[in-house]
Amino acid sequence: MQASSWRRLLFSQIPFDLPLQFLPGLATGDIVRYGAILKDAGTGRILGHLQESGVAQSLLSQALSSAASPLSLVSSVVNTGSSIYTAIQVRQLKAMMETLQALQIATLGVSLIGVGVSVAGFVYMRKRFNSLDGRIDKLMDAVNAGFESLEKSDFRQQMSSTKSLVQRAELAKSMLDPAKEYKEVAAQLADKAAFFEGEIVFQISARGPIKHDKFWLLAQLWMLSNSVRVDCQIRANELLNAQHVSERIASEYQGLFERIGPASFDADHSEGRATVKILRDAADSAHSKPFLLDYLRTRRIVGSAYIDSLEREKEQSILVLSAT
Amino acid sequence: MNNPPSTAADDQSKLGPFGEIWAFLNRDVRTFKWGRNKPRPATAGAHPPEFKSPTSPLKEQEPDVVSEVDARRIDGLRFRRDVLDWRDEFHFNVTEAASRAQETMVETVDHELANLNFWRLRLFTKPASEVLEVHIESCIRSRMRRTTQIEQAVLRHHLLTWPPHRQDSSSIWTMWPKLEWDTRLSLKFTADNRDRILTVLGELILGENGLADTHRQWATQYASQFLETPFVQPNSV
Numbered sequence: 001m002q003a004s005s006w007r008r009l010l011f012s013q014i015p016f017d018l019p020l021q022f023l024p025g026l027a028t029g030d031i032v033r034y035g036a037i038l039k040d041a042g043t044g045r046i047l048g049h050l051q052e053s054g055v056a057q058s059l060l061s062q063a064l065s066s067a068a069s070p071l072s073l074v075s076s077v078v079n080t081g082s083s084i085y086t087a088i089q090v091r092q093l094k095a096m097m098e099t100l101q102a103l104q105i106a107t108l109g110v111s112l113i114g115v116g117v118s119v120a121g122f123v124y125m126r127k128r129f130n131s132l133d134g135r136i137d138k139l140m141d142a143v144n145a146g147f148e149s150l151e152k153s154d155f156r157q158q159m160s161s162t163k164s165l166v167q168r169a170e171l172a173k174s175m176l177d178p179a180k181e182y183k184e185v186a187a188q189l190a191d192k193a194a195f196f197e198g199e200i201v202f203q204i205s206a207r208g209p210i211k212h213d214k215f216w217l218l219a220q221l222w223m224l225s226n227s228v229r230v231d232c233q234i235r236a237n238e239l240l241n242a243q244h245v246s247e248r249i250a251s252e253y254q255g256l257f258e259r260i261g262p263a264s265f266d267a268d269h270s271e272g273r274a275t276v277k278i279l280r281d282a283a284d285s286a287h288s289k290p291f292l293l294d295y296l297r298t299r300r301i302v303g304s305a306y307i308d309s310l311e312r313e314k315e316q317s318i319l320v321l322s323a324t
Numbered sequence: 325m326n327n328p329p330s331t332a333a334d335d336q337s338k339l340g341p342f343g344e345i346w347a348f349l350n351r352d353v354r355t356f357k358w359g360r361n362k363p364r365p366a367t368a369g370a371h372p373p374e375f376k377s378p379t380s381p382l383k384e385q386e387p388d389v390v391s392e393v394d395a396r397r398i399d400g401l402r403f404r405r406d407v408l409d410w411r412d413e414f415h416f417n418v419t420e421a422a423s424r425a426q427e428t429m430v431e432t433v434d435h436e437l438a439n440l441n442f443w444r445l446r447l448f449t450k451p452a453s454e455v456l457e458v459h460i461e462s463c464i465r466s467r468m469r470r471t472t473q474i475e476q477a478v479l480r481h482h483l484l485t486w487p488p489h490r491q492d493s494s495s496i497w498t499m500w501p502k503l504e505w506d507t508r509l510s511l512k513f514t515a516d517n518r519d520r521i522l523t524v525l526g527e528l529i530l531g532e533n534g535l536a537d538t539h540r541q542w543a544t545q546y547a548s549q550f551l552e553t554p555f556v557q558p559n560s561v
Contacts, residue, residue, distance in 0.1 A: 032402070034398050034401060034402045034405070035401075037398060039395070039398060044395060044396065044398075044399065045395065046395050046398075240392075243392065243393075258408060258551070261411065261412055261415040261416075261540065261544070262412055262415050262416040262419065263415050263416070263419040263536070263540060269415075269416055269419045269420065269423070270416075272416075273412065273416045276412050277412070280405060280408060280409070280412070284401070284405055287401050288398075290393055291393050291395070291398075294391050294392055294393040297389055298388070298389045298390070298391050300389065
């Protein structure tokens with residue numbers, strides 16, 4: 001199907017495009033990408049916002065969760081893809097990976113927090129939390145993992161209440177007043193995110209190298225909590241608040257992740273480099289989120305309608321919300 | 325009050341008592357509120373009041389939602405990422421070079437120990453710093469110097485794309501702490517001291533405030549100059 005007719009049919013209300021038309025500009029340098037923003041290099045004007053659809057996360061969620069370390073993230077996606085997915089899904093995964101590479105998104109870091117606003121869907125988010133939960137057990141039992149017994153129970157409690165909040169968000173849609181529930185979940189997730197952030201701060205501030213495995217786990221939990229939090233605010237159509245929250249989150253990522261370098265960890269510096277690259281991409285993606293939310297707000301696009309339209313998309317994994 | 329007497333009042337005085345009662349009964353009740361001398365304004369020629377619909381016409385007049393973001397900020401964020409990428413790569417490459425140097429030194433120490441004769445090992449022992457001096461120069465110092473030169477070229481290239489920092493110095497300056505190396509490697513170069521020598525070498529090369537760490541600290545400080553100062557748009561310079 002022609003790109004223009006596809007756009008007309010599926011998203012008559014919201015101006016979506018396919019990334020394909022931006023690729024030549026990106027290759028020549030006429031268009032530059034920062035996080036999820038595509039920008040005209042000459043005029044500085046924002047041309048569009050990259051946005052993943054529900055397909056992307058349904059394809060990636062399992063592979064991302066099964067990746068034990070940042071270094072194995074991409075290979076995990078490719079290898080898992082060939083073993084567990086149907087032929088159609090493998091084709092979609094391949095196409096998505098090619099698009100991501102063409103868009104010069106070198107790592108899958110942005111996928112951890114979502115390209116654009118997260119539309120992973122709470123089902124996939126919960127899957128990821130469950131997968132991380134499984135890894136926590138292993139990590140807690142590992143020697144020198146850095147978990148004290150008191151800390152273990154506190155951590156376990158925080159994990160289960162976070163999972164329960166994601167489950168509440170998942171079921172909110174069927175309520176009489178979903179917006180109220182979304183706001184409530186978002187408020188409580190802010191507390192959970194603050195807990196994980198506090199743990200990361202403690203890890204970074206402690207003397208000596210940072211315990212890589214624990215840090216990586218905490219960073220994922222922190223970013224996931226924040227993603228669900230913003231997602232809830234968008235579904236509640238609290239776009240201005242979501243924008244302000246996203247700005248705060250981006251500055252928190254910047255403040256913490258910029259203190260870390262490839263040699264900051266107790267792991268091999270190659271693993272450290274892969275981790276840092278993902279964190280940098282995630283921070284960029286977080287910085288670009290307020291721009292997308294501002295665009296939705298100023299164009300009076302209803303948050304829930306925006307996310308619904310993306311979740312309904314079954315073919316294209318990456319779209320561009322045109323700003324021209 | 326200060327209003328001039330109306331012509332209607334003059335007419336009423338001419339009607340007599342019955343006429344006044346008749347006129348009173350025929351008065352519009354609304355005129356009581358606004359004063360008996362104020363007659364209701366004539367409707368002929370007056371424009372009807374404009375009634376506003378609460379839905380659609382209001383929507384047309386709704387003010388635009390004001391954007392709260394500044395697209396020019398993106399250039400600053402991209403610059404920041406560029407600086408961080410340079411810093412990360414510098415950290416990685418320096419650590420990589422230092423790790424390789426340390427591995428080579430382990431092999432060198434073992435090789436030297438294996439080739440020392442009995443007298444050198446037992447009686448006329450030398451400090452490790454003296455035995456390893458040449459190797460430290462060739463395996464560590466020159467290797468780090470080479471890495472530094474490459475990183476200097478990379479930095480120079482970056483500076484050209486970071487206006488207004490084009491003229492900034494790209495010289496990487498780190499001091500070689502000879503005294504510290506000599507002092508810490510003053511251990512006798514014997515087979516018994518092998519593990520201690522290797523531990524000291526590891527600390528000097530990869531440990532806290534060691535060779536790699538000093539280089540990384542330099543890059544962190546250098547990058548901080550850019551990260552802590554507000555980004556200036558190239559066209560506003």
